[in-house]
Amino acid sequence: xxxxxxxxxxxxxxxxxxxxxxxxxxxxxxxxxxxxxxxxxxxxxxxxxxxxxxxxxxxxxxxxxxxxxxxxxxxxxxxxxxxxxxxxxxxxxxxxxxxxxxxxxxxxxxxxxxxxxxxxxxxxxxxxxxxxxxxxxxxxxxxxxxxxxxxxxxxxxxxxxxxxxxxxxxxxxxxxxxxxxxxxxxxxxxxxxxxxxxxxxxxxxxxxxxxxxxxxxxxxxxxxxxxxxxxxxxxxxxxxxxxxxxxxxxxxxxxxxxxxxxxxxxxxxxxxxxxxxxxxxxxxxxxxxxxxxxxxxxxxxxxxxxxxxxxxxxxxxxxxxxxxxxx
Numbered sequence: 001x002x003x004x005x006x007x008x009x010x011x012x013x014x015x016x017x018x019x020x021x022x023x024x025x026x027x028x029x030x031x032x033x034x035x036x037x038x039x040x041x042x043x044x045x046x047x048x049x050x051x052x053x054x055x056x057x058x059x060x061x062x063x064x065x066x067x068x069x070x071x072x073x074x075x076x077x078x079x080x081x082x083x084x085x086x087x088x089x090x091x092x093x094x095x096x097x098x099x100x101x102x103x104x105x106x107x108x109x110x111x112x113x114x115x116x117x118x119x120x121x122x123x124x125x126x127x128x129x130x131x132x133x134x135x136x137x138x139x140x141x142x143x144x145x146x147x148x149x150x151x152x153x154x155x156x157x158x159x160x161x162x163x164x165x166x167x168x169x170x171x172x173x174x175x176x177x178x179x180x181x182x183x184x185x186x187x188x189x190x191x192x193x194x195x196x197x198x199x200x201x202x203x204x205x206x207x208x209x210x211x212x213x214x215x216x217x218x219x220x221x222x223x224x225x226x227x228x229x230x231x232x233x234x235x236x237x238x239x240x241x242x243x244x245x246x247x248x249x250x251x252x253x254x255x256x257x258x259x260x261x262x263x264x265x266x267x268x269x270x271x272x273x274x275x276x277x278x279x280x281x282x283x284x285x286x287x288x289x290x291x292x293x294x295x296x297x298x299x300x301x302x303x304x305x306x307x308x309x310x311x312x313x314x315x316x317x318x319x320x321x322x323x324x325x326x327x
Contacts, residue, residue, distance in 0.1 A: 021059040025127035029056055034073075037121075039114045042100070046118055047077045049085070049094040050126075059129035061092040062122060063265075064115070064156075066104060066137030066144040068246065073098040082136055082162070082246065083258030089317060089327050093128060104144035106168040111144060112151045119155055134265050136160040138246035139190065143167035146198055149177040158268035160261040163187055163244050165194035176206045176233035178268035182240070182248065182257055186218035189244035199237050207231035215239035223250030225260070236264060263298060266325075270294045300324030 032050045036043060051060065065081040067073060073096040080086055081094045088094075095118060097111075104111050122128050133156050135145040142164025149159045150173035158178035179202035183195030192215070203210065208230035216222040220241030228235045238260060242248045250256040299309065299316035309316065317327050 020129045020131040022123040022126065022128045022130055024056075024123060024125045025059065026056055027125060027127075029054055029127075030125050037114075037117055039117055040108075040110050042110075044100075044114050045073065045098045047073045047096040047098075049077060049081070049096075051088070051090040051092065053090045054093075056127050059127055059132075061088070061132040061265075062095065062128050062134070063088075063092055064095045064097065064118075064133070064135040064145075064148070066097060066135065066141030067099060067102075068137070068139040068141050070102045071141070072102065076137075076141075079246075082138070082261065083255070084136070084262055087258060087262045087325075089325055091325075091327055093122065093126060095122070099140070099144075104140050104147070104168045106144065106147055109151070109169070109171060111168065112148065112171070115148055115152070119152075132157055132269060134158050134160075134268075136162070136261055137164070138162040139164065139244065140167060146170065149173075149179065149202075153177045158265050160257075160264060161195070161198060162246055162248075162257060163190055163195065164198060165190045166197065170201075173201065173205060177202070178233045178235075178264070179206065180236045180238070180261060180264040182238045182260070184218075184240050184242040184244065184248055185215050185220075186241060186243045192239065196237075199235065202233075202235050203228060203230070206233040206235050208235050213237050213239070216241035221249060221251070221253060223248070223256055234264075234268065236260075266297050270297045294326065297326050298324065299326050 029050060032048055034045055034047055036045050063081060063084055065076040067076045076096040085094060097114060097118060106112060123130060135148050135156050137145045142161040145159040145161050146164055147168035147170060148156050150170035153175035156177060160180040162182045163184065181195055181199045183192045185192050208228040213226035214224050216224055216239060218241060223238055223240040226237045240248045240250050247255050247257055316324050
């Protein structure tokens with residue numbers, strides 16, 4: 001017999017799922033490929049990548065990947081959306097917008113308007129989880145990811161900024177958004193001090209306690225992650241010894257940015273009380289199924305010491321030897 005608390009939690013979860021599903025659920029899906037739209041009288045393009053197993057009745061996560069200066073949407077899509085496509089396990093819709101003049105100057109907020117129009121189309125035409133929009137990018141693309149966090153905190157749950165700076169503006173910026181910053185101490189294009197400025201801005205907005213954040217020496221093949229204690233939204237800072245690159249090598253030459261970004265996005269959702277239930281201490285196996293890892297949360301992988309079961313409606317599936325996810 002199901003207890004009343006368990007039934008109440010199940011009903012609450014069902015209501016939250018319904019509320020987060022977009023108007024596009026149940027509609028015939030658009031196809032993947034290059035799309036065009038007019039924004040402020042200018043033709044703009046973006047690449048839409050749907051999962052191969054896209055289900056119009058399942059609310060999907062959405063990740064925007066913004067390209068670097070002199071890059072393009074084709075570069076982002078061709079690179080697997082900063083390595084996240086292979087980690088998504090069919091859970092995610094990816095978008096690669098194309099900047100004007102191969103960049104993200106965001107003059108008059110036109111790139112934010114472009115993003116707004118894409119978001120509106122996705123919600124109307126596809127089945128997306130409105131509580132799981134994320135953005136990432138390198139260099140100018142990282143700067144644009146920071147900009148959407150400032151301007152659209154009620155749309156984007158979290159951002160991952162790789163070697164970014166204050167280049168695309170920050171309209172607003174007073175509402176907390178989960179922020180991951182990745183930067184190299186040997187960066188000779190956008191020095192690491194510029195990355196620290198963005199980090200410190202979000203530490204203030206997110207109510208974080210300042211603490212020492214050690215960094216590798218320039219040229220050292222190492223990475224050091226600092227996780228701050230924050231009252232409003234998480235902030236994590238990863239410094240590495242490399243230069244201005246989108247896929248830095250850390251300790252033992254491991255490419256860490258995709259895995260850290262994906263884990264951070266998952267944590268931003270699972271730590272939100274409106275989308276998750278309490279969990280037990282890491283390393284313990286819960287007996288109550290409501291305390292398992294939430295949908296899209298990590299549930300296994302080499303050296304993983306956290307929860308290894310999934311909440312009802314999802315199954316733990318291995319993406320690679322290092323990462324298993326509730327899908």
